[in-house]
Amino acid sequence: MGVTGSGKSVKGDSPIFIKQGEKIICCPIGQLIDNLFQQYSHKIIHLKESEMLPVSQIKEGILEALSLNPITKQSEWKPILQLIRHFSPEVLYRVKTACGRKITVTGDHNFWILRNGEFVLLPTNQLKNTDYIPLPLEIPGIEKDLTEIDLLEILKDEKLYINGRSLILTTLSYKKSKDIIGAMKEYYADPSSRFYEIKNNKCPGLPLTTAYQLAYKLEIDFPFGHIDQIRIGPYSCKYTLPAQVSISNELLELFGYYLAEGSSFLKSEYFQIGNPDSFLQQRVKNALDKLNLHWTLNKSQDIIYVGSKIHTILLYKLMGGGAFSKRLPEFWPNLSQNQLAILLRAYFDGDGGAFSEEGRVAATTISKKLAFDLGYALFRFGIWARISKSEKKRKKEAWEVVISGNENLLKFKQHIGFNLPKKQKNLEELIRETKKSKMDIIPTFGKTIKNWRSDFKISQQFLANFSGVSRENLSAIETGRSNPHRETFKKIIKAFIKLTKKSKKEISLDKKLKTFLSCRWTKIKEIKQINSEDDYVYDFSVKNNETFLAGFGGLFVHNTFTMAKVIENTQKPTLVIVMNKILAAQLYQEFNEFFPDAGIHFFTSYYDYYQPEAYIPQTDTYIEKDAKINEEIDRLRHAATQDLLTRDDIIIVASVSCIYNIGSPEAYQQVSLEIKPGQKIKRKDLISHLTSLQYQRNDFDFKPGTFRVRGNIVDIYLVTGKEILRVEFLGDEIDKVSLAKDSLNPKFTVCNQQFKIFPAHFWVTPQEKLGIAIENIKLELQDQLKKLKKQKKLLEAQRLEQRTNYDLEMLKETGYCHGVENYSRHLEFRKPGEAPYTLLDYFSQGRRRDGGGSDPLVFIDESHMTIPQLHAMANQDRARKETLIEYGFRLPSAIDNRPLTFKEFEEKAPQIIYVSATPAEEERKKTGKK
Known part of the structure; x- marks a missing residue:
C-alpha cells in the first residue's frame, strides 16, 4: 500500500x-x-x-x-x-x-x-x-535587532554595478589571470583590456549580473572576498550603497513613511514622499539627512523628492512602487519588536489616526497585501486588528486596518503610538473613553457555566457576588444571550476553583478549561464556494x-496523514473507528486517495432513521421497531465484509456501530455459494440456493440483492451493488459465467474464474444447523413461559408465546424473520453472556498472504470523544432490552444481541492506536503518559 x-x-x-x-x-x-x-x-x-x-x-x-x-x-x-x-x-x-x-x-x-x-x-x-x-x-518574533539586509540578494537581477577592483583582486587569490580573462570572454569584446582596467581601478564598475555569472563559471561562491568592501550602484552616479546595508532607526522610519505616503519612479530614477503635515515633513527630512540623501521640497504640493536610482530601486523592490502594490518589506518578521515599532509608528503617522468619535485607531490603504501584512505585524505586539473593506465611497477599493477595544489600544500606545503630537494626544483621549473590546470573548460556554453552578447548588446572585461579575451579565452568559469577555471568563473560572477548594467537593470542572484563554476566538462570518x-x-x-x-x-x-503513514509502514489490515458518519465519510474519501489500489471501505449504521423496539411500563406503551434503511450504506457494509474475507490490503473506516452484533463470519462464509464454468448444477438448484442466501427473485425491479431468470440465463445483482453476475446454462451444467461492472449500462465480459456469492443478509445459519437453533429457541421459550406464569404474568406469557411462535414459523419457512437479530445467540450457538460477533471478528476470519487470519490495526480517531461512545453503547442497549424481556416482548437471549462492552472490544482488538490532539485520562493511562 x-x-x-x-x-x-x-x-x-x-x-x-x-x-x-x-x-x-x-x-x-x-x-x-x-x-x-x-x-x-x-x-x-x-x-x-x-x-x-x-x-x-x-x-x-x-x-x-x-x-x-x-x-x-x-x-x-x-x-x-x-x-x-x-x-x-x-x-x-x-x-x-x-x-x-x-x-x-x-x-x-x-x-x-x-x-x-x-x-x-x-x-x-x-x-x-x-x-x-x-x-x-501574539506571533513570536526575534529578540535581538536585525543589524543589516543583504542588497546583493535583493538586487541581484537589477541593472546595477559593483566596484569590480576588490573582486578581481580577491579572485586572483583563487584563480590565475588567464582563467579570469577566459571567463570574461563571453561578456566583453576585449576581455584582457577590461580585466586590467578593472584591476587598476580605471573602470567604474562591473555589472552585478555579470559578477554572479563569472563567479559561477569560475566555481567561486559569490560574494567572495570582503563583502564589506563591496558597494552597489548605477554605472555612474552620486549614490551607492554597501552590499550589506545597516538597519538604522532612520532607515526604518523612512521605510514607514514611504509605505504610507511614498512612490517610486524607476524610469525617472527618483522617489517621493508627500504629506502636508509640517511635523511629519520634518521627520522625513531628518531621516534623509541622517542617511546622507539629498532631498528637495516642493512646497506647493507638499512633496519631498529624492533623486537616487539605487534607493528608488531598493524601495520599489522591498515595498512596492505605488499605493496599490505596497507591502511590508520581506524581512519584517526578523525585526525586533522595537525596530518593527519604529517602522509601524512612522506608517501610522502617515496613513493612520486615532478617532475618538469612532472609538478606534485606523489606517486605510488600497493595498490588500499591505492591510493583511499589518494584521500579522500587529499580532507581534498582541494587538488584534480587524481588517475590512472600507465602506467610504472611493474610486478605488480600499482596506481598513482597525484597532479597537481598550486593551488593544493600550498595547498600541505602549509599543507603537504616534510620533505626531496631535495624533498621540487623540490616542490618549481615545483610551480614556474606550471600553473593553467586544471581540475578545470566550464563546459558547454559557451552558457549561450554568451546569457547574448547579453542581455547587449555588444561585446566580451568589456566583455573581463571589466572582465580581454582575448578575445581569452572568444571566446573559448562561442563557447564551452574550459571551463572556476574556477577563470575565477568568473571574468565573477563578471563582469556581476557589469554591472547589473551599467546599472540598469535586465537580466536573474541566482541567483544560484554562487553555481556552491561551488563544483568541474569532467567529466565522462567511463560507463561500468558489471555482x-x-x-x-x-x-x-x-x-x-x-x-x-x-x-x-x-x-x-x-x-494530517499520520494514520496513512502508519498503515503504509505496517502493511496490516486496518479498522479506523470515528465518532460519526460525517467524519467517517471524510476519512473514507481521504484513504481512497492515500491508497488507490487497496480495498477501502465504509462501514456505518445503515439506518437513515431508527426507532428501536421499546416498552414504556408507566403508560403501557409498546413502541415497535421502526427504521429506514439506507440501501447504499447497506451495500457498502456488505462490500466491506466480503473484501475482509477475500483480501488482505483492506482498510475500513467505521463509526462506533462497528462494535454491534452483525452475525457469525464463519456462517456467512459457510453458506456462500461458489460457481464456475463447467460446474454441474441444475438451474432450479442455483435458484433455490440463491433464495436460501436471502436473494429475492425479481424479473422487473432488478436491484442489488435480487436475481432474474430469462430462459437459460440467471442474472444475479450482487448485494455489494458493484457488479452483475450472469450465469448461462447448457443443460444441467454452467456453460458460461460473465461479469458486468457498470450496472446502469451493463456490458458483460466472459470470465473463466471462480466466483463466490455471499449472503444478502448478515444473519444466516446453515440449513443443517437452523433446525437445531429453532429447537433451542423453543426450549428457551418453554423455560421463560414457566417463569412468567409462576410470577402470575399471564398476559406477558401469552404475548411472548404468540410473538415467538410466529417468528419461528418464519425462520422455518424462509430462514429469516423480522427482528432475527434477537435470536442471534441461538443462531450463532453462543453461550449466554458470550461476546457477539462484530466487524472485528470478520478481520480475525479474514485472509492473510500467509494463509492465516488477519492481525489488524485498530485506530480510534478523536479518541477523547469516541471512547465515551464505545463505553456507553452496551449500557444503553441493556437497559432497554431488560424491560422488553420483563414484560414478555422478547426472550432473555435477546439481551445477547448487543454491542461489545469496552472490555470485550479491547480483548478483540489487541493493537489499538488512539488518535487525538486532546487525549483524555483513559488514553493517557493506556500509553503510560501523563
Missing part, C-alpha cells in the same frame, strides 16, 4: 508564517513550495494526484511552522515534515471571519473550531457561521500538532 498524500490543502497565494533556522519568513505557501520543488525536483515523491518533498531532503535544514497546540491552545514552532502539492479540485471554499481574516481551502481541509463549548476538528464543508476559530494571542483557477493547492505536514498559521491575516488550519 502506498500513501498518495492527504488532499487537504490551501490556495497557493495563502500567506504562511514559518521559521528557517533563525530566519522567520512570511510568504505565499505556493511560492515557497514551488521554489523548493524546482530546486529539489530529483527528491520529489510522485504519487497519483500529489507530489511530496520530505523536508529532511533539503539542505536548507529544518523548516518550522507556527502551529496551534490543540491541547494547550498555545502557539508554538513545530517542524514541518513534508511539503505537499496536489492537483486542485474544481471547487474551493473561502472562509472569512468576523475580524476580516480569510483563507481559501479545499472542502476537506480541517479547522479546529469551538462549537457549543467543545473544541472539535471539522472539515471546511461542515463549518457553520456560528463556529469560532482560534487565533494566536478554482489554479493548477495546484498546497499543504504542510506538521509534526504532532498538524496545524499551521496561514491565510490573509493569519488563521490556524489543520492537516
Whole structure:
C-alpha cells in the first residue's frame, strides 16, 4: 500500500508564517513550495494526484511552522515534515471571519473550531457561521535587532554595478589571470583590456549580473572576498550603497513613511514622499539627512523628492512602487519588536489616526497585501486588528486596518503610538473613553457555566457576588444571550476553583478549561464556494500538532496523514473507528486517495432513521421497531465484509456501530455459494440456493440483492451493488459465467474464474444447523413461559408465546424473520453472556498472504470523544432490552444481541492506536503518559 498524500490543502497565494533556522519568513505557501520543488525536483515523491518533498531532503535544514497546540491552545514552532502539492479540485471554499481574516481551502481541509463549548476538528464543508476559530494571542518574533539586509540578494537581477577592483583582486587569490580573462570572454569584446582596467581601478564598475555569472563559471561562491568592501550602484552616479546595508532607526522610519505616503519612479530614477503635515515633513527630512540623501521640497504640493536610482530601486523592490502594490518589506518578521515599532509608528503617522468619535485607531490603504501584512505585524505586539473593506465611497477599493477595544489600544500606545503630537494626544483621549473590546470573548460556554453552578447548588446572585461579575451579565452568559469577555471568563473560572477548594467537593470542572484563554476566538462570518483557477493547492505536514498559521491575516488550519503513514509502514489490515458518519465519510474519501489500489471501505449504521423496539411500563406503551434503511450504506457494509474475507490490503473506516452484533463470519462464509464454468448444477438448484442466501427473485425491479431468470440465463445483482453476475446454462451444467461492472449500462465480459456469492443478509445459519437453533429457541421459550406464569404474568406469557411462535414459523419457512437479530445467540450457538460477533471478528476470519487470519490495526480517531461512545453503547442497549424481556416482548437471549462492552472490544482488538490532539485520562493511562 502506498500513501498518495492527504488532499487537504490551501490556495497557493495563502500567506504562511514559518521559521528557517533563525530566519522567520512570511510568504505565499505556493511560492515557497514551488521554489523548493524546482530546486529539489530529483527528491520529489510522485504519487497519483500529489507530489511530496520530505523536508529532511533539503539542505536548507529544518523548516518550522507556527502551529496551534490543540491541547494547550498555545502557539508554538513545530517542524514541518513534508511539503505537499496536489492537483486542485474544481471547487474551493473561502472562509472569512468576523475580524476580516480569510483563507481559501479545499472542502476537506480541517479547522479546529469551538462549537457549543467543545473544541472539535471539522472539515471546511461542515463549518457553520456560528463556529469560532482560534487565533494566536501574539506571533513570536526575534529578540535581538536585525543589524543589516543583504542588497546583493535583493538586487541581484537589477541593472546595477559593483566596484569590480576588490573582486578581481580577491579572485586572483583563487584563480590565475588567464582563467579570469577566459571567463570574461563571453561578456566583453576585449576581455584582457577590461580585466586590467578593472584591476587598476580605471573602470567604474562591473555589472552585478555579470559578477554572479563569472563567479559561477569560475566555481567561486559569490560574494567572495570582503563583502564589506563591496558597494552597489548605477554605472555612474552620486549614490551607492554597501552590499550589506545597516538597519538604522532612520532607515526604518523612512521605510514607514514611504509605505504610507511614498512612490517610486524607476524610469525617472527618483522617489517621493508627500504629506502636508509640517511635523511629519520634518521627520522625513531628518531621516534623509541622517542617511546622507539629498532631498528637495516642493512646497506647493507638499512633496519631498529624492533623486537616487539605487534607493528608488531598493524601495520599489522591498515595498512596492505605488499605493496599490505596497507591502511590508520581506524581512519584517526578523525585526525586533522595537525596530518593527519604529517602522509601524512612522506608517501610522502617515496613513493612520486615532478617532475618538469612532472609538478606534485606523489606517486605510488600497493595498490588500499591505492591510493583511499589518494584521500579522500587529499580532507581534498582541494587538488584534480587524481588517475590512472600507465602506467610504472611493474610486478605488480600499482596506481598513482597525484597532479597537481598550486593551488593544493600550498595547498600541505602549509599543507603537504616534510620533505626531496631535495624533498621540487623540490616542490618549481615545483610551480614556474606550471600553473593553467586544471581540475578545470566550464563546459558547454559557451552558457549561450554568451546569457547574448547579453542581455547587449555588444561585446566580451568589456566583455573581463571589466572582465580581454582575448578575445581569452572568444571566446573559448562561442563557447564551452574550459571551463572556476574556477577563470575565477568568473571574468565573477563578471563582469556581476557589469554591472547589473551599467546599472540598469535586465537580466536573474541566482541567483544560484554562487553555481556552491561551488563544483568541474569532467567529466565522462567511463560507463561500468558489471555482478554482489554479493548477495546484498546497499543504504542510506538521509534526504532532498538524496545524499551521496561514491565510490573509493569519488563521490556524489543520492537516494530517499520520494514520496513512502508519498503515503504509505496517502493511496490516486496518479498522479506523470515528465518532460519526460525517467524519467517517471524510476519512473514507481521504484513504481512497492515500491508497488507490487497496480495498477501502465504509462501514456505518445503515439506518437513515431508527426507532428501536421499546416498552414504556408507566403508560403501557409498546413502541415497535421502526427504521429506514439506507440501501447504499447497506451495500457498502456488505462490500466491506466480503473484501475482509477475500483480501488482505483492506482498510475500513467505521463509526462506533462497528462494535454491534452483525452475525457469525464463519456462517456467512459457510453458506456462500461458489460457481464456475463447467460446474454441474441444475438451474432450479442455483435458484433455490440463491433464495436460501436471502436473494429475492425479481424479473422487473432488478436491484442489488435480487436475481432474474430469462430462459437459460440467471442474472444475479450482487448485494455489494458493484457488479452483475450472469450465469448461462447448457443443460444441467454452467456453460458460461460473465461479469458486468457498470450496472446502469451493463456490458458483460466472459470470465473463466471462480466466483463466490455471499449472503444478502448478515444473519444466516446453515440449513443443517437452523433446525437445531429453532429447537433451542423453543426450549428457551418453554423455560421463560414457566417463569412468567409462576410470577402470575399471564398476559406477558401469552404475548411472548404468540410473538415467538410466529417468528419461528418464519425462520422455518424462509430462514429469516423480522427482528432475527434477537435470536442471534441461538443462531450463532453462543453461550449466554458470550461476546457477539462484530466487524472485528470478520478481520480475525479474514485472509492473510500467509494463509492465516488477519492481525489488524485498530485506530480510534478523536479518541477523547469516541471512547465515551464505545463505553456507553452496551449500557444503553441493556437497559432497554431488560424491560422488553420483563414484560414478555422478547426472550432473555435477546439481551445477547448487543454491542461489545469496552472490555470485550479491547480483548478483540489487541493493537489499538488512539488518535487525538486532546487525549483524555483513559488514553493517557493506556500509553503510560501523563
